[in-house]
Amino acid sequence: MDKPDVDYIRGISPAIAIEQKVSIKNNRSTVGTSTEIYDYLKLLFARVGRTFSPVSGNQVRKDSVADVVDYLFSLPADTRVTILAPLLRTEPGRPMSKELDLLLQKGYGRVVLADGQNAFIEDLIGEGKPEVEGDIFILIDRAAVQPGDEDLQFRLSDSVQTAFFEGHGTCIVKLDNETRTFSDKFELDGEVFEEPSVNFFSFNNSYGACHTCEGFGSVLGIDEDLVIPDKSMTV
Incomplete structure (x- = not known):
């Protein structure tokens, strides 16, 4: 059924008119799937859902380069910041000196070493040098925040993007008395979550359907009590 050509409607309750063209029974068919409402609802939840x-109970979100830069420029002027990235082993068992x-x-x-001290890489590697213990962080950049400085904003944006790349999705901002960690992964509390998408809200799609009923709303199986109502009898 074609939509009416109107600019404004007031005082009329919402209504749905369905034109039944093909009478095919489907356990998954609903009023929403027979109209465009279901498509709009999927798009709505995928875009504004949290x-x-x-x-x-905290909201799960992933940080972007813009989020980190906005945080940096929200700090008071002349605040000293250090952008770090955790040094991760690219291959299991590889010595840290090789990394x-x-x-x-x-x-x-x-x-930056685990005790917070800065160190030159050349001083940590070489013959006879012991393996460095504890966590190591790559020193990407250091700067003093100057709100309104566009050149500094571009520079810090590149540094944050580099930190996300070298840290495999983790960027660390270190202040004089505070350290804040940013992540571009959709995870929280040690769990990885699925990002909201249109298919995630499709009950008749394998991506978003219930894993038990597969979107049918009912489960086919055998009820032993119905098959053998009197278990005291022999087969």
């Missing part, structure tokens, strides 16, 4: 962690050597070849010169 995900909350069942562990802490530091690869880091040096990429052009990085300094790292």
Whole structure:
């Protein structure tokens, strides 16, 4: 049925008119699927829906480069910030000295050790040098925040993007007395969540359907009590 050509309607309750062209019975058919309402609702929930962690009840969200830069420029002027990225082993079992050597070849010169001290990579590797223990963080950039400085904004944006890349999705901003961690992964409380999408709200789609009934609303199976109502009798 064609939609009416109107600009404004007032005082009329919402109504749905369904034109039945093909009478095919389907267990998954509803008023929503027979009209466009279901498509609009899927799009609405996919775009404005929010995900909350069942562990802490906090909202799950992933950070972007713009989120980190906005946080940096919300700090008072002349605040000293350090952008770090955790140094992760690219291969299991590889010595940390080898990872530091690869880091040096990429052009990085300094790292931050687990005790918070800065160190030159060249001073940590070489013959006779012991393996570094504890967590190591790549020193990406250091700066003093100057609100309104566009050149600094572009520079910090590149640094944050580099930190996300080197840290495999993790960027750390260190202040004088505070450290804040940002992540571009959709996870919280140690759990990875599915990002809202249109298919996620499709009950008749394998991506969003119930894993038990597969979107039918009922489960086919055998009820032993109906098959053998009197279990005291022999087969």
